Amino acid sequence: MSEEWKPDLLDVKRTASVRRALQDILASDAFRGGKRAQDFLQLVVDHALACRFDSLRERMLGAEMFGRPVDYDTANDAVVRVKATEVRKRLAQYSQSLSVPPKVRIELPTGTYVPQFYFETLAPPGKAVSAEPDTVPLQIAPSVEPVATSPASPRILSPRPLRLTLLVAGCALLAVIGYFAVQRWRHPSSAPQIRSIAILPLQNLSSDPTQDYFADGLTEELTTELGQVNALRVISRTSTMTYKGTRKTLPEIASELHVDAIVEGSVEREDGHVRITTQLIDSKTDQHIWAHTYNRDMTSVLELQSEVARAIADQIRIQLTPAEEARLNRTQHINPQAVELYLQGRQRENVADPKAALDYFQQAVAKDPNYPAAHSALANAYGWMGEAGWMPYAEAFSRQRAEALKAIALDDSSPEPHLELGAAAMDQNWDWSTQKQELQRALDLNPNSEAVVEAYAGYLMRLGKADEALAETELSLQLDPVSSRSFLTAAFMSYFCRRYDLALNQMRQAAALEHKPDESFFPLGVIYVEKGRYDEGIQEFQKIGDLPHALGHLGNAYARSGRVEEARAILPKLMQHIQKTGIGRYEIALVYAGLKDKDNAFTWLEKAYEARDKGLTYLKVDPCLDPLRADPRFKDLEKRVGLPV
Helix, strand or coil: CCCCCCHHHCCHHHHHHHHHHHHHHHCCCCCCCCHHHHHHHHHHHHHHHCCCHHHHCHHHHHHHHHCCCCCCCCCCCCHHHHHHHHHHHHHHHHHHHCCCCCCEEEECCCCCCCCEEEEEECCCCCCCCCCCCEEEEECCCCCCCCCCCCCCCCCCCCCCCHHHHHHHHHHHHHHHHHHHHHHHHHCCCCCCCCCEEEECCCEECCCCHHHHHHHHHHHHHHHHHHHCCCCCEECCHHHHHHHCCCCCCHHHHHHHHCCCEEEEEEEEEECCEEEEEEEEEECCCCEEEEEEEEEEEHHHHHHHHHHHHHHHHHHCCCCCCHHHHHHHCCCCCCCHHHHHHHHHHHHHHHCCCHHHHHHHHHHHHHHCCCCHHHHHHHHHHHHHHHHHCCCCHHHHHHHHHHHHHHHHHHCCCCHHHHHHHHHHHHHHHCCHHHHHHHHHHHHHHCCCCHHHHHHHHHHHHHCCCHHHHHHHHHHHHHHCCCCHHHHHHHHHHHHHCCCHHHHHHHHHHHHCCCCCHHHHHHHHHHHHHHCCCHHHHHHHHHHHCCCHHHHHHHHHHHHHCCCHHHHHCHHHHHHHHHHHHCCCHHHHHHHHHHCCCHHHHHHHHHHHHHCCCHHHHHCCCCHHHHHHCCCHHHHHHHHHHCCCC
């Protein structure tokens, strides 16, 4: 059963029903985190309910919502079309998520910006109940930007008398033109001064939620590409990913990140093709600067990130250097399966699971041996495994170096493999000059990379340059301001620089942000011990389990707290690790240092030297070795490791 309602029959009750339905939609998972999509739908519904149909034209919407001049070129500026397409997709997702049909359905038909409202009706007495409820389309719009309809489409009602309609429309149009003319006179247009930017997580608009890794991976790739523009400060992905699914407004996010502009968008995959929609928003005015939709096949999807970065730089009047131009104009066609495996590996890496990431990256380079980013990521995974003591040092760091060299041979314009090559040189050979050289190259290529700045801070810290290291750490926090990982790293730096209260404060800041609890065990343990809070430190180390790094510090803490027998009981456990993986010599020296047994401590430091133990890179700054520093043997060892004395 159906019934037609004219605009003047849209009574208060039905208006309220539409508004309640709208609020349900805006609060749904489909619209959560899409502040602009929410605003767009709210705006068009408000205009439709008030019969302001002339305001529902593309040019008027562009002026009202996105701050465009009333005479802007809609052919070359697709901001309204892009946002309307996103809203239609979100409405479809919302409908699919419902277990029962809603009493009021809101749709935004393709080809128009006039929403349609459908009301569920009850069958009259004696009529059989259909499997699908009847709905009554509430047609409140005249034929504004009409779309082709099938014979089954609801018919459009006749508009009000033509003369009255034209009069009202003309007055409304003159009012809108006059308003925006005054606004342009009061606020003359000028190029936005944007020198800092954040790229929010691209939304996965594919029907499969397991494809989130793909959208997240492309967000990270775009962040990396834009980060290589020296004139911009680009916030790290570890901070921007904390806003995934957030209800915060864009101005709130921009304020927390201290940026001039925000990039948001979406990713949709279908039959080997990818559609990426991006929008650049001035955070000071909350106005759109630029929007565009890109369609690519999987072989060139990573190349697309360079195109988007180049377009954004152009929109905010950034003058690219020749090297940056070359970087953003390069061509790279990658095996689609390799891209899939690489992005899945990055997802595992970003949740601190390098073991699983390693397997994905190995598969990626097997699918496409000429994929530089996959080789670089594989180098990082090997380095991580070695640093954590999960793989023998010699094996981990030699593989890290080999994969980094392959990546550099394929693409010397990326900072990541230079970062890995430098780390391998330091950890494997104590080659400080190569580490410095590769870090400088990485900084030149991407001064916005929080990972590169963090690595440089670590290099300075190991050399004993505390003030310089802390200055770089502060810079890394500016690039990654709302990430627990950045504060955990900062806490480590402060610990090695003997700023224990600062380190504890940074641990508290990390705890206030989203994090994995086990990430805090080790840094809290070492900080507590240096603060003399031995029992608390011991409890943190015990949570980690039977890993050599934790055991060495646990034995040191036992010894310094007077629990000598428990400290000595750690030594045979570390000997077992040495026999299995070769890791543990440096850690045995830490236990003996805690016991104030200098001779045995130096004996094991010499064994660590002979084995090229990675732990000796911390020789100059490790607080656990402070009881040994006055001994002449210590200065000699520092010199042989290549550290300044």
